Amino acid sequence: MKLTLYLLFILTTTISLAQDNFKFPTYPGCEKRKKNDELKKCFHEKLTSEIKFGFEDQVQFWINKKTLTKTELVFTITSNGKLTNFSYTKESDPESAKFFLQQIYRVKKYYDSKNKKFSPGLKNGKPIDFQIRYYVSY
Template sequence: MEAKKNPDADLRKNSLFYLALGLALVTFLIWQGMEWTAYDEVVKEETVDLIESDEEEMIITEQLQQPPPPPPHPAPEIIEVVEDEEEVEETVIESTETTEDEVIEEVEDVEVVEEEEVIEDVPFSVIEDAPIFPGCEKYKSKAERKKCMSEKVQKHVNKKFNTELASDLDLEGVQKIFVVFKIDRSGNITDVRSRAPHPRLAKEAEKVIKSLPKMKPGKQRGKPVGVNYTLPIVFKVQ
């Protein structure tokens, strides 16, 4: 009995090839389906997140609306006019312009009183006209009168000062006393101050200076001024 089919047309010889091709095709389709589904879900989730975040921002940035201010009170229908009972005097400003008919009175000369220049006290070393000690008027030049006054003051102190006081105080050696005083604008002795090794010596020096006679005041630029005088008293205790 002869076979009806052609041996070359037998499909079983390529069955393995077709099986592998089918599996590959099915795998490809499954993979494509999985990729397409996963992409849709991701996009959906992202869209939801964006919408939710927008809602949150809208809630945070929402501003509270302030209520409108109350309406103003209505004006009164009737306005009462209050009369001012007090009378106000009107101020009349007179013109300062003059006319040809007006007579202008002559103003007397106004005396200008010059203020006297006050000169501060001047040291004896730079005074222009030194105070004049009684008995020094005989000298004509300023330098001679100045020298005479210094000599007279020194002689007066040497005569009046009690040097034995230092021995009573058990002081030894050279004793130095500095006295400062002023001959004021009237020629009187004022502002006597002293510095000494012992208070009793300072007191003795002040007493002697205060006993100086009144002098003619010194002058600066032709005006009487106070003159400051400094006198050192030096003696040695044997």
């Protein structure tokens, strides 16, 4: 079985992603990255890796699904670096979406317990709320 995870960032405000005055949120451990494309890639790689860790613990559940499923998860990194507003789109498989949201919540709790925060996105040097849409196809 192959798991493919996609990450797409969508701003809650109307900002052109190409603007120099915008900075993507920073995943813990990605602080050395400075460019937006590097931050986005590192965020994707780290979150995907941590979600796959939980996924591998539930192999039998996924084997029993037997159908190709696409799920779109949504959450926000607030201007103070907290992960909030966990949800999924109506087109998503609810059972799968809940599983993956639990994995993201587990990641959040882990970093909270280590007193590590996600750094918020910045616009003109000021923290902003940033909505993330995370696509999962398996």
